[in-house]
Amino acid sequence: MKTKTRAKNMGDIAVLANVSKPTVSRALRDSPLVTAETKALVLEIARKHGYAVNRNAQKLRDKRTNTIAVVADFKSFPGSRLADPFSFELLADVAQALSLRSQDLLLCAPAEESHETYQTLLASRHADGIIFLGQGQRDPMLRQLAKTDAAFVVWGAVAQDQPYCAVGGANVRGGELVGARFAESKRRRAVFIGGSDEHLEMKQRRLGFEKALLAKQPSASVGHIVVSNFSYESALAAMVAYLDGKNKNEYPDAIFAASDTIAMAVYKALRDRGLSVPKDVSVIGYNDNPHAAWCSPSLTTIRQDTRQAGSLLVEQLMMMLEGRKPQSIMIPAELIVRES
Amino acid sequence: MKTKTRAKNMGDIAVLANVSKPTVSRALRDSPLVTAETKALVLEIARKHGYAVNRNAQKLRDKRTNTIAVVADFKSFPGSRLADPFSFELLADVAQALSLRSQDLLLCAPAEESHETYQTLLASRHADGIIFLGQGQRDPMLRQLAKTDAAFVVWGAVAQDQPYCAVGGANVRGGELVGARFAESKRRRAVFIGGSDEHLEMKQRRLGFEKALLAKQPSASVGHIVVSNFSYESALAAMVAYLDGKNKNEYPDAIFAASDTIAMAVYKALRDRGLSVPKDVSVIGYNDNPHAAWCSPSLTTIRQDTRQAGSLLVEQLMMMLEGRKPQSIMIPAELIVRES
DNA sequence: CTGAAAGCGCTAACAT
DNA sequence: ATGTTAGCGCTTTCAG
Numbered sequence A, B: 001m002k003t004k005t006r007a008k009n010m011g012d013i014a015v016l017a018n019v020s021k022p023t024v025s026r027a028l029r030d031s032p033l034v035t036a037e038t039k040a041l042v043l044e045i046a047r048k049h050g051y052a053v054n055r056n057a058q059k060l061r062d063k064r065t066n067t068i069a070v071v072a073d074f075k076s077f078p079g080s081r082l083a084d085p086f087s088f089e090l091l092a093d094v095a096q097a098l099s100l101r102s103q104d105l106l107l108c109a110p111a112e113e114s115h116e117t118y119q120t121l122l123a124s125r126h127a128d129g130i131i132f133l134g135q136g137q138r139d140p141m142l143r144q145l146a147k148t149d150a151a152f153v154v155w156g157a158v159a160q161d162q163p164y165c166a167v168g169g170a171n172v173r174g175g176e177l178v179g180a181r182f183a184e185s186k187r188r189r190a191v192f193i194g195g196s197d198e199h200l201e202m203k204q205r206r207l208g209f210e211k212a213l214l215a216k217q218p219s220a221s222v223g224h225i226v227v228s229n230f231s232y233e234s235a236l237a238a239m240v241a242y243l244d245g246k247n248k249n250e251y252p253d254a255i256f257a258a259s260d261t262i263a264m265a266v267y268k269a270l271r272d273r274g275l276s277v278p279k280d281v282s283v284i285g286y287n288d289n290p291h292a293a294w295c296s297p298s299l300t301t302i303r304q305d306t307r308q309a310g311s312l313l314v315e316q317l318m319m320m321l322e323g324r325k326p327q328s329i330m331i332p333a334e335l336i337v338r339e340s
Numbered sequence C: 001c002t003g004a005a006a007g008c009g010c011t012a013a014c015a016t
Numbered sequence D: 001a002t003g004t005t006a007g008c009g010c011t012t013t014c015a016g
Helices: A010-017 A021-028 A036-048 A055-062 A085-100 A115-123 A139-146 A171-184 A200-216 A232-244 A260-272 A290-294 A306-321 B010-017 B021-028 B036-048 B055-062 B085-100 B115-123 B139-146 B171-184 B200-216 B232-244 B260-272 B290-294 B306-321
Strands: A067-072 A104-108 A129-133 A152-155 A165-169 A189-194 A221-226 A254-257 A282-286 A300-303 A329-331 A334-336 B067-072 B104-108 B129-133 B152-155 B165-169 B189-194 B221-226 B254-257 B282-286 B300-303 B329-331 B334-336
Touching: A010 A021, A010 A036, A021 A036, A055 B055, A067 A085, A085 A104, A085 A129, A085 A306, A085 B085, A115 A129, A115 A139, A129 A306, A139 A152, A152 A306, A165 A171, A165 A306, A171 A200, A171 A254, A171 A282, A171 A300, A171 A334, A189 A200, A189 A232, A189 A260, A200 A221, A221 A232, A232 A260, A232 B290, A254 A260, A260 A282, A260 A290, A260 B290, A290 B232, A290 B260, A290 B290, A306 A329, B010 B021, B010 B036, B021 B036, B067 B085, B085 B104, B085 B129, B085 B306, B115 B129, B115 B139, B129 B306, B139 B152, B152 B306, B165 B171, B165 B306, B171 B200, B171 B254, B171 B282, B171 B300, B171 B334, B189 B200, B189 B232, B189 B260, B200 B221, B221 B232, B232 B260, B254 B260, B260 B282, B260 B290, B306 B329
Parallel strands: A067 A104, A067 A129, A129 A152, A152 A165, A165 A329, A189 A221, A189 A254, A254 A282, A282 A300, B067 B104, B067 B129, B129 B152, B152 B165, B165 B329, B189 B221, B189 B254, B254 B282, B282 B300
Antiparallel strands: A104 B104, A300 A334, B300 B334
């Protein structure tokens, strides 16, 4: 017996089934225009021959790829280790949301950050739309891209004048929750450690924090330590440098870290000076990474529901692709109180 | 002035440039068969009109997609949080290696685990090959798949009788390093906590561990705590149950955790009983996740170079696609000594 | 060096 | 309910 030769195209199946190509096509797409018998026959033959419809031919004909490009920053900076796990949880949840809608996920690392690169991505029918996981410094590029007919959505800060669709956390609210908590525990020398105000999300968190803390505790001071990237290493360096520049009696008694990774660096810097968390210094992080719960003392932090974020991102993008108007959406920030 | 209309296909550009379609095609692919002037002209016009070659038409014609499907288990089990960060570092490095070779990355969550699913993936010209990030329980399926002409490589245990190409860590060696270290510090009641022997990688680590420890410390005992999945929660439950079943004087004084995530659960269980690391119990993990260095006491662990793994996986797969014979490869295990 | 023709595999439109 | 035709956009012959 010959080895089962794999039928390569619809024509082959059509011949084998003694029907025409379109009938095979219809049968495989379960069209009501085909007899149950014919359908069964075609399906059986296709199965037996390991035939699968050529997706590229479909895409060419349909002018629709059912593919979404997802742009994720893997590394916080070149040569660094993994970026914050948050992006990966988000990626996983976006992947799931896309899979629910039978959309393929083309994973892209950001290359040159020009809007033309992304226009080309779409123009070449590589993907129907783009999901940017992280707005970071690319707001200007995104504004450019928004002037075109490119379909895209962004995880990042939701702002008033934004010409594109964003899904993001309630950063101001998140900051407020932290500020309020520090006020309750009567902390007086607070510090925010995170990105500069150029990162819109960072700015929002910082402002909410400052506002809420000072509202309840007007005499408190609020410092700002700027980290150049969100890696543990640079956060640690920034934190150490900050403490080096202070007398012991000027040390902060409350630190709001813009990410849990940064909070881990804060822990380290404090431990190395013999300061105790939360007795001497209260620390709160952001994102509720898994290890926030595992470290000791376990880390109080702000949780954002990535599952919800993922499905909203996909949902809004699909709306765009259907020609409907998408909406920017904020998802809630929740304070997860732990030992720190 | 009219808004710049986007030329949609090669024909349009050809007309605009007053040349034929093939010439446009050649010009855009930088063929030596085209005059520099013609080339410049075509390029300029294409650029001006935001034209990009239709990838799907290319793929249809070339019968090559330049796309690699990457199958990654996002969740250690349904409903869980993120899988171990290790998979994501690996994914990031695979992505980079693919991008270096101008291959697109189609990210797939594993669906039904039948080899036919994956044959279909390839038969439909969705991708040219597959990289499985994690062998886990699917060795039988992979053996099936290996009987077909499917091009794929796997991150996982490298074994003798394997009919497919695997790239994996030196798990036996990794286990030996841990066993040797515990022997040096005169530990006598050792335990391995990790997956069952059905996970080949786990088995290799455990056997290497046992062998090396008993070789230098024949009187030592080596226990085995089986976790049902690699989540923190199930590891914690397993560890607690184990300790619950022992008298204090039977407690282990050395624990080898099959992943850093599991090691964090071990830390927690020990802390909760007032046991000190490393005084009472020495702990060693696996993978060198970022937070292994951040926790306190910082975690001694085995590092595997994911960068190298990523590029080897891609390299071997490319060899297969070129019709050359790929090779299974082990990458070194390195003991990173920290405080634990 | 350039162009004309053909065909990759599919499906929608239009017959029948 | 099924078949015929045409064309999606590209590139590789082959001819000039």
